Amino acid sequence: MSSPASDVPATSAGQRAVVIVAAGTVLALLYVGREVLVPVVLAFFLSLLLAPWVRLYRRLGLGHGLSVLVAVIAFVVIGTGLASMMGSQVVHMARGLPQYEATIRGKVTTLREMTLGRFEIMQGEVGKVINQAEGTLPAAPSAPEHPSASPESPASEAGSVHRPTTPMEVMTRVLSTAWIPLQTAGIVLVVLVFVLLEQESLRDRFIRLAGGSDLRATTAAINDAGARLSRFFLSTFSVNFGVGVAIWLGLTVIGVPNAPLWGCLTAVLRFVPYVGVWMVAALVALFAAAVTPGWSLLVMTLVLYFVVELVVSQLVEPFLYGHTTGLSPLAVVVSAIFWSWLWGPVGLVMSTPLTLCLVVAGRHVEGLNLLNVLLGDAPALTMPQRFYQRALSGDAHEILAEARSFLKRKTFAAYGDSVLLPAMQLGRIDLMRGAISREQQNVLRDAVVKVVETLGHDRSRWSLRRMRPTVLDDASIGRRLRQMRVDVAGRWQGSLAVAPGTLVLCVGLGSVVDDLATEMLTRVLRDLHIDARHLAPDDFAAFDAEPHPEATPDAVSLAYVVSADATAERADCEAMSATLRQRMPGVRIVALLLPEPLVTTDAVVPLGADFDAVTRSLEEAAQQAIALFPADGAGLTPH
Known part of the structure; x- marks a missing residue:
């Protein structure tokens, strides 16, 4: 008797077999x-x-x-x-x-002389050189012996082909063809x-069959499919009709005969994605080459198609519907090949709407989600997932390309909130599960350090400095980034002789994500020309162990306590706030509580009375700092 554990592979294999058989049956029925x-x-x-x-x-x-x-x-x-x-x-x-x-x-002869003719001349010259090198001459061709022609041709022996002559025979042949x-x-x-x-009745019947108990989900699916298909048909039909008219008028102006025919063919075949319009363009160009002895009409025809298609695809279509069919370009091409193989020319024309129906079904039916992932234009991975995956692969260049595109629209703080820190939370989850090896941790750390170093405002100071192996190679990402600034600006990341109330302390609680978030906040504030310093809990004891006669009293006006897991680090948060309040009674203390891993809503964590405010993101924390410093920059220290 087999155990339940041994039945799992057989069950999954049986399910895969059922899916394969069902897919094959559906394809056979469609064909x-x-x-x-x-x-x-x-x-x-x-x-x-x-x-x-x-x-x-x-x-x-x-x-x-x-x-x-x-x-x-x-x-x-x-x-x-x-x-x-x-x-x-x-x-x-x-x-x-x-x-x-x-x-x-005439044009075929000209093309032959320009291509095959020159090749034959070159071949003859090469043959002469080879014959001279071998010391032989080509033998004179003997006259072929022509057999005597038969007095009767085969055509006459085969008999004449019967052609319809009576009106009834002609009508029968036409009707059989049409x-x-x-x-x-x-x-x-x-x-x-x-x-x-029966449109309304058919919709009600479909709702009853698809999900009578869940009217909301079924109605949403039908509305989505109807809206997408209607938008696709109306906008595409309108655009293709306009393209056909433009080609009709353009061909008439340049003098190509049968311009209405070519305009209609262009409008119809433009439903075939990517290649349809160029198939007609090639056909019209060949016809234009046969009309006149010169080549100018062919060139003008190709230029007309190129200009019209360029204007429509780059200006008209994005303005009307923005290419929002919901299909990826690869899915459009593959679907055109598949449906044309299955249903012929009609399937080729209907390939895009048919595939769009499959994508909508995959979006609203859980069992068909595979179709939405494979054929839809939505990203398969979120931005944090892409960051984490590419960082595990050590592909910092691709991360930087996406980051620069993101930073054209939003701030560096927003990038940290929505991409980098959530990606590090994914890494933290894998680390807690033991699913990430030591080698992968090193690759991940090096990639993130390179990305933050390149994107950060301070990169010009040390980006060209070669990173040498140090004892910090096993340190967290945030501490490695902080060490780069320490190597340039000194142990305390800048002078201690500053104007009163001009320093901002960013204190992390020691975890990997805490250190990185603290370093990110420090860089965001320094980009705003605020003198922010990244400190760890053990830095306070190190500061007290050294004399600092140059330090300005009351130099700190704002302190952040950063935590990426406030529920687990609540005691550490309160202890750090108490330490800061004891050392600097007049300082404004703000808690930066980042979203916790695997938590969809912000957890309300009660904190001690030493905190003056609580923020939930780097952007919100930056706004707190901006509000405390004067707009004219008085009291701010340069980098």
């Missing part, structure tokens, strides 16, 4: 049922495009059924008109192709009408 699923899905997507028009007609006083009928008829009329126009343009282009034959042959597209269009229209008529 086998594509003849039915493609028209139905296309009808649902078209209903999202026509739904705003139906609501508009209903607000104008038309009934629901009449509004649907008007919207569908207008859609059919516009679609039929565009299809007829494109068909006539194709026929016109086909009739004009023979007159471009001479131009095409039957499948007409059948698909009919299914789409029928399903579209009933989807628009």
